Amino acid sequence: DAKTTQPPSMDCAEGRAANLPCNHSTISGNEYVYWYRQIHSQGPQYIIHGLKNNETNEMASLIITEDRKSSTLILPHATLRDTAVYYCIVRVAGGYSTLTFGKGTMLLVSP
Amino acid sequence: GAVVSQHPSRVICKSGTSVKIECRSLDFQATTMFWYRQFPKQSLMLMATSNEGSKATYEQGVEKDKFLINHASLTLSTLTVTSAHPEDSSFYICSARDRASGTGTQYFGPGTRLLVL
Numbered sequence: 001d002a003k004t005t006q007p008p009s010m011d012c013a014e015g016r017a018a019n020l021p022c023n024h025s026t027i028s029g030n031e032y033v034y035w036y037r038q039i040h041s042q043g044p045q046y047i048i049h050g051l052k053n054n055e056t057n058e059m060a061s062l063i064i065t066e067d068r069k070s071s072t073l074i075l076p077h078a079t080l081r082d083t084a085v086y087y088c089i090v091r092v093a094g095g096y097s098t099l100t101f102g103k104g105t106m107l108l109v110s111p
Numbered sequence: 112g113a114v115v116s117q118h119p120s121r122v123i124c125k126s127g128t129s130v131k132i133e134c135r136s137l138d139f140q141a142t143t144m145f146w147y148r149q150f151p152k153q154s155l156m157l158m159a160t161s162n163e164g165s166k167a168t169y170e171q172g173v174e175k176d177k178f179l180i181n182h183a184s185l186t187l188s189t190l191t192v193t194s195a196h197p198e199d200s201s202f203y204i205c206s207a208r209d210r211a212s213g214t215g216t217q218y219f220g221p222g223t224r225l226l227v228l
Contacts, residue, residue, distance in 0.1 A: 042221055093214035099145075099157075
């Protein structure tokens with residue numbers, strides 16, 4: 001699976017949009033971009049995933065560049081409960097491929 | 112959304128004893144389940160992958176005789192830490208792949224914190 005690069009930490013004011021970037025320049029055509037987050041002392045929580053089109057659900061939006069070499073996770077109105085480590089992971093859909101976790105981005109949402 | 116439960120949420124045991132952790136997919140079937148381990152301030156590390164009805168596949172460096180995995184049904188997998196030692200103290204997290212999901216999305220349990228004295 002392709003490797004991803006994320007900033008180690010980011011800050012965001014409560015109520016503002018949090019835009020978390022991820023670089024995956026070696027992504028292959030059949031690899032999806034997945035986002036998970038891990039709140040302290042809990043298991044990771046699935047957020048969203050996409051292949052090449054932008055995706056939106058009740059939690060977040062995922063913007064993938066046309067060349068698919070990078071993506072941005074957008075939390076439109078960050079709350080204090082969104083403080084967590086966010087992981088961007090690239091993997092082949094289906095089959096037996098697993099999720100490989102990097103260090104992620106520690107997002108701190110402040111009042 | 113898909114829910115994965117783990118039991119117990121935390122356990123304290125004496126060195127040399129065995130501990131069993133259960134992982135259940137509550138509202139979906141999971142042909143494949145995964146076990147991860149996370150040490151303080153580190154990321155999740157995959158320990159093993161188990162498919163229902165077959166033997167688990169262990170990652171390099173993970174002792175299969177120490178970490179026994181059973182995946183007897185489409186909704187239940189267990190991890191048994193045998194002869195636990197203090198260095199096995201960690202946060203153990205299971206994950207289940209939704210059989211019905213076309214892209215094989217994985218959902219995670221809340222984790223089990225193991226402390227071996």
